[in-house]
Amino acid sequence: MKFSEADASLNFNLRERGRRHRMDGMNFSFSKIWFVAACVAGFWAGTLSAADDVSIAQGEVTRANAGFDPLADIGELPKETAAPDSASASVQPASVQPASVAPAAEAEKPVPAKPETHRAFLFDYELSGFSQRDYAAAVADLFSAYEKNTGRKLVPAEKKKVALKIYTASGKGLSTPVALTRAVRDELIRRGFARENILLVDLSEKALRRAGYLPPFRRGENDWEGSPVVALDTGDFYNAKWFIENPLPSRESYSMTTSTKWDEPQNDRKSFLPIPLLFDVDFRINLPVATDSPALGVSGALANATLWGVSNQRRFLDNPANAAALAVGVATIPEFKAKFELTLLSLEKFQFIGAPKFYAEYTASEKRLWLSANPVILDYLLWLRMNACRSRRGFEPILPEPPVFAMASRGSVSLGSCVSSEITLVELPAKDEK
Numbered sequence: 001m002k003f004s005e006a007d008a009s010l011n012f013n014l015r016e017r018g019r020r021h022r023m024d025g026m027n028f029s030f031s032k033i034w035f036v037a038a039c040v041a042g043f044w045a046g047t048l049s050a051a052d053d054v055s056i057a058q059g060e061v062t063r064a065n066a067g068f069d070p071l072a073d074i075g076e077l078p079k080e081t082a083a084p085d086s087a088s089a090s091v092q093p094a095s096v097q098p099a100s101v102a103p104a105a106e107a108e109k110p111v112p113a114k115p116e117t118h119r120a121f122l123f124d125y126e127l128s129g130f131s132q133r134d135y136a137a138a139v140a141d142l143f144s145a146y147e148k149n150t151g152r153k154l155v156p157a158e159k160k161k162v163a164l165k166i167y168t169a170s171g172k173g174l175s176t177p178v179a180l181t182r183a184v185r186d187e188l189i190r191r192g193f194a195r196e197n198i199l200l201v202d203l204s205e206k207a208l209r210r211a212g213y214l215p216p217f218r219r220g221e222n223d224w225e226g227s228p229v230v231a232l233d234t235g236d237f238y239n240a241k242w243f244i245e246n247p248l249p250s251r252e253s254y255s256m257t258t259s260t261k262w263d264e265p266q267n268d269r270k271s272f273l274p275i276p277l278l279f280d281v282d283f284r285i286n287l288p289v290a291t292d293s294p295a296l297g298v299s300g301a302l303a304n305a306t307l308w309g310v311s312n313q314r315r316f317l318d319n320p321a322n323a324a325a326l327a328v329g330v331a332t333i334p335e336f337k338a339k340f341e342l343t344l345l346s347l348e349k350f351q352f353i354g355a356p357k358f359y360a361e362y363t364a365s366e367k368r369l370w371l372s373a374n375p376v377i378l379d380y381l382l383w384l385r386m387n388a389c390r391s392r393r394g395f396e397p398i399l400p401e402p403p404v405f406a407m408a409s410r411g412s413v414s415l416g417s418c419v420s421s422e423i424t425l426v427e428l429p430a431k432d433e434k
Contacts, residue, residue, distance in 0.1 A: 118150035119416035122378075123371040125428040130348045135183035135369070139344070141428050142371045143187055146342065149426060150373070154191055154341070156282060161197040162188055163230075163277055163284035163339075167304050168202050168211035170351070173358040175211035176287045180346050180369075184285060185227060195226045201276060201284075203308050205231035230276055238272035238311055271310040273330070283341035286375070290345065290382045291355030295323035297402030299355060300382045301343040301375035302415070306330040324404040331375070332413040345370045345378050352386040353395055364389050374416025376409045377423055 123145055125138045143154055156162075164184060166176040185198050200213060208214040214229050215221050222229055230237055277284055288304030296303050297320075306327040330336060347366040354362050364385070372378055383405075387397035408415045417423060 118146075118152055119372075119374040120422060121146070121149055121372060121424050121426060122374070123149075123426045123428060125369040125371070127367040127369055129367065130177065130179065130346075132179045132182065135177070135179045135346075136186065138369045138428075139180070139183040139187045142344070142369065143191075145426055145428060146371055149424075152341070154188070154283075156192045156197075159280060159282045160193070161199065161281040162193055163199045163201050163281045164287055165201050165277065165284055165305060165309065166213065166287045167289045167308060168207040168213060169204065169308060170289065170291060170356045170358045171207070172211045173360060174289055174291065174349060174351055174355075174363070175207075175213075176289055177346055177348055178212060180344065180348075181213075181287060182225070184287065184344065185225075196228065198227045199230050199276060199281065200224055200227055201230040201232065201274065201309070203232050205234055230274075232274050232309060232311070237274055237276050239275050240272075242273045242275065242278065243270045271326070273333075273336070274309050277309060277339060278335050281339060283339050285341060286343040288343065288345055290347070290350035290386075292351065292353055292386055292398065293355065295320055296327060296379075296404050297398045298379045298383045298386065301345060301372075301378040302327050302331060302404065302408060303379075305340060305343070305375065320403065324402070324407055327404060328407045328413065328415070331408070331415055337415075340373075342371060342373045343375055343378055345382075350382065350385070352389040353393075362393075372416070374423075376405060376416045376418045380405055380418035 123142050125142055127138055128134050147153055164181060166181060168175040181200070185195070188198055189195055200208075202208055202213070205214065208229060208231055209216065213224050214231070232238070286301060286305045288300050290298065290300040293299035293303060295307070299307075307323065310326075310330065331340065347364075347368045347370070349363050349365050351359065351363045353359070370378055370381075383398060383402065387399075390397050405418055409417050409419075
């Protein structure tokens with residue numbers, strides 16, 4: 001697949017802009033380690049102005065100061081149609097070719113694994129539907145393509161355990177699809193993991209029960225089809241030596257109740273980190289659901305891996321600057337980053353306004369499943385899609401560009417790029433297989 005001159009016209013040139021923001025006052029405290037938030041300070045997280053050439057008029061969203069969406073031409077907004085069996089909308093963006101495309105058929109031999117190079121890949125699977133069979137075939141192909149192109153292996157190692165970080169905060173209507181979770185779990189079993197060593201992890205026990213990943217209380221079970229379910233808010237999975245401290249307003253400012261010892265007054269300004277995701281597994285796979293977010297602009301790959309996994313996180317949800325610093329800071333902790341293998345993101349249903357509460361009328365759907373070790377490109381693509389949906393429905397787009405993109409993609413702490421020319425797209429199934 002070649003990149004034509006016509007396609008090149010879509011590849012907007014980046015230009016430096018904005019002012020330099022320094023994230024102050026965020027200290028990361030660990031056992032014998034003080035990790036200061038200056039690691040995310042000094043990034044260009046500027047705001048937009050008229051000179052940035054941003055227009056939201058007559059259904060057009062044009063950005064001249066950021067990388068374009070390698071999978072959709074936002075200049076022509078997706079058309080929304082009612083799904084036959086739900087109130088969800090369907091988004092069908094026009095496709096364009098990215099600057100760098102590596103068809104799956106060309107990836108016959110694994111390449112040697114190199115630090116961080118795996119973050120330069122985006123795997124895009126065109127689903128036939130959302131059935132168990134559809135997801136099983138997609139996950140198997142995506143895992144194989146990921147291993148061949150990056151040289152990394154999704155098999156048991158020292159711990160012989162793996163964690164699946166799911167999302168259930170918006171209830172059953174907008175949680176990680178059970179069919180996707182089951183497909184991932186079954187594929188990991190085929191790759192050598194025992195069913196009982198595949199952990200499902202999320203923040204809230206109540207939300208996990210509402211979404212169907214835990215049974216009703218009266219049954220007293222704490223597993224899902226034989227795999228343990230870890231509800232972080234039970235308080236059993238944090239450690240007093242691993243936390244993030246930030247001088248934000250205390251819990252009393254949010255009228256929050258105390259549920260575990262980690263929520264007691266002396267811990268008002270601390271957010272404890274989930275030990276199972278740091279030390280108890282060989283790696284973890286992120287299975288988010290995409291929604292808009294007052295804190296980050298987009299709650300997707302990065303938010304699910306970070307904000308929706310630490311204690312006392314509600315104090316960040318209405319504070320964009322601090323939420324972005326927390327998300328990037330947590331994700332770049334060496335122990336945390338080392339176990340964060342990849343994200344699988346289904347576009348079966350995503351919500352573009354009103355989240356985290358579920359509103360079916362503000363959802364959209366695409367038959368698409370993404371895999372990437374780079375959470376930044378995934379969230380950036382979601383941001384473009386959400387703005388397209390919001391503009392079409394008459395809502396204000398999410399502007400200015402959320403600062404988390406700049407913070408997470410630049411400097412020594414980079415989690416990956418959101419510039420199209422730096423991303424290699426692998427399309428599945430290969431064109432000759434469709």
